[in-house]
Amino acid sequence: MADLDLPPAAYRALLKLRSRSEPGGRIAMDQATLGELLGLSRPSVNAALRELELAKLVKKVRNGVYQINPMLAGYTCPEDAEAAVRAMPKADRLDNKNYVASYHKAVAAYQDQLAEQRKKRAALAAAKKASADKRRGSLHAVG
Template sequence: MSSSDLRFANVNCEGVLADLDLLPAAYRVLLKLRAYSEPGGLINMDQAAIATLMGLSRPTVNAALRDLDLAQLLTRVRNGSYQLNPMLAGYLTVRDCKAAVARMPAEQRLNWPGFVEQYRRNVDQYQDQLAEQRRKRAETAKAKAAAEARRRGNLRAVVS
């Protein structure tokens, strides 16, 4: 079976994708994975294989996949297996396509009025999580440095 045997959902996904303002690598990865997907949108390919296929580094692929996940365009099923949003996936029949889209929650549909805003909120929440992790690491490092300074001070007092 070739990708030309698949029919795609009849939604103007290009307009929505352009509005998302994804990372450039995310667009490339999405299009490539779409071409390699099985009917229904399942992709069995790990990050290393995607990186090799695309000529990208693993961190770049990882960031692209994270961006696609935040946009609800691609989800990780398990290691080395991803699922396209049903409105981007290819299907063998129009009936399969309509059934998959009908099973989707409204807020995951590309034509949901708040889809782009949801992506932006997801990105903001992710950035907030990263900032909180950096803050905690800085606090931990500061506490360790203070403990080390106290330990050195105690050693000097014993030696003197």
């Protein structure tokens, strides 16, 4: 996991989630609560959880409910741990030889997606400004 180069907030969030999880790795905790426990803002917690999801270390089940990767989760007995790991897709396993490369590829794809969204917002803002300038130019002073 050290090769992932996760932000410190993501590591802290993972450790806090793991310490508060049920056997099997399920945890019910909203972002605000996690932020309070870590001393982080909600946007920082959101970014940390996104990194953990991209790394397949934590999966969001639904709002306020997360699942820790079975290879990191705590279990009540070794047999439960072995069964959970055997049931995992091979691509999600931390011992997969392509795991780190897959994470870096997911991060790059996410950053590309964000860049595309920024371009669209900038183009929309420019179009609105041009439209407003055109309307202003067609107004005539009365007098």
